[in-house]
Amino acid sequence: xxxxxxxxxxxxxxxxxxxxxGVEENRSIYGKCNNPYGHGHNYLIEVSARGPxxxxxxxxxxxxxxxxxVRRQVLEPFGHSNLNADTDAFHSVVPTSENLAVxxxxxxxxxxxxxxxxxxxKLEKIRIAETERNIxxxxxxxxx
Amino acid sequence: MIITRKVEFSASHVCRIPRLSEEExxxxxxASANPNGHGHNYVVEVSLxxxxxxxTGMVLDLKELKDLLNxxxxxxxxxxxxxxxxxxxxxxxxxxxxxAREIWRRLEPHLRGVAGRLHxxxxxxxxxxxxxxxxxxGSREAPNSGEAPCSA
Numbered sequence: 032x033x034x035x036x037x038x039x040x041x042x043x044x045x046x047x048x049x050x051x052x053g054v055e056e057n058r059s060i061y062g063k064c065n066n067p068y069g070h071g072h073n074y075l076i077e078v079s080a081r082g083p084x085x086x087x088x089x090x091x092x093x094x095x096x097x098x099x100x101v102r103r104q105v106l107e108p109f110g111h112s113n114l115n116a117d118t119d120a121f122h123s124v125v126p127t128s129e130n131l132a133v134x135x136x137x138x139x140x141x142x143x144x145x146x147x148x149x150x151x152x153k154l155e156k157i158r159i160a161e162t163e164r165n166i167x168x169x170x171x172x173x174x175x
Numbered sequence: 176m177i178i179t180r181k182v183e184f185s186a187s188h189v190c191r192i193p194r195l196s197e198e199e200x201x202x203x204x205x206a207s208a209n210p211n212g213h214g215h216n217y218v219v220e221v222s223l224x225x226x227x228x229x230x231t232g233m234v235l236d237l238k239e240l241k242d243l244l245n246x247x248x249x250x251x252x253x254x255x256x257x258x259x260x261x262x263x264x265x266x267x268x269x270x271x272x273x274x275a276r277e278i279w280r281r282l283e284p285h286l287r288g289v290a291g292r293l294h295x296x297x298x299x300x301x302x303x304x305x306x307x308x309x310x311x312x313g314s315r316e317a318p319n320s321g322e323a324p325c326s327a
Contacts, residue, residue: 033272034307087192088203089270094304095205 033091034155036079039101041110044071045126069113074128075160076105076135082152092152100146104138128161132169135159140171177294178234179222182244184253186261187214188269212256218299219248219278225291234291247281271300275308283310 046069047061057065064070078101082091108118114126120134136157143154154171161167189212190204200208207213221244225234257264257274267273275298286293299305 032309033275034309035272036305036307038303084270084272084276089190089268089273090203091272091306093203 032081033084034079034081035092035094035097035152036077037092037094037097037101039076039078039106040073041076041106042071042073043109043112043114044069045114045121046070047125047127049125069115072161074109074131076101077158077160078139079155079157080147080152081155093147096146100139100142104142105135128159128165128167129169132157132159132167133174136169136171136174140174176226176234177222177224178237178291179220180237180240180244181218181220182241182248183216183218184249185214185216186252186255186257187212188257188264189213190268190270192268212258215300217252217274218305219244220297220299221278221282222294222297223286223289223291224294225289228290235286235289243282243285247285248278271298271304271306272308274298275306279308279310 045064046066047064048057048067049060052060078097080092080097084091112118114121114131118126118134121130124130124134136154139154139157156168156170158166158168188207189210190207191200191210192203195203197208221240223235223240227234251261255261257269259265261269263277264273267277275296278298279293279296282296283293293310295310296308297305298308
């Protein structure tokens, strides 16, 4: 069994602000990330898939198919976007990197079988580095 | 406890199945099917799992691991064309997956009976693409796992 991991990058802006909290509370919880005009990051995303190596090709994952899936579901919609304004899911959900991980994982899971029709490979996890020092990891089985 | 040692080698390879057409090889392997080959700076991370020896405080002397990696990985692979110079890649397609498995096979017999056992091989083909291999034990979930013979 192999785990194949591919790394991607996109740049986007966001603002962390919960409408369920007051002005002061938002500022104390999110700090600078609550700045009303938002700010941006160069996000690094690692997508890991798990599976056996095919007996004939020696490949566990068709990397071109993975690239195509991630490009359509993540890089094109999120790249150079304002996550709060441009992504429906973040109109009501704060685009923290935790919630971004959930959204990316959902998008990949929803479209996985179209990209990989067989039993393998399976989406195992995604990892988001918002900065070099803030890293978030989510197992695909942790969400529906 | 897991301890990891990193080693690098630069090598060329080509991913092709000889019995398949040019078109099929291109469809499966993309640019990696270029018949004249191409190269990578491969990075290998070898991880051992074990408890530190109560006297030395070490799982394994990393110097020993370094020597083993130089002998079993760097010497046979560095500045080589894997398909032509590093068996079994004259018969087996040198995909990242198959190279990771071959490195496991080369190292594992030397790491039996030491305090730490081989835990995983991580092989980076580029900084943006890497494979983790956990040995045959880790393949129990995989019904069709097997060799990738390059049947001519």
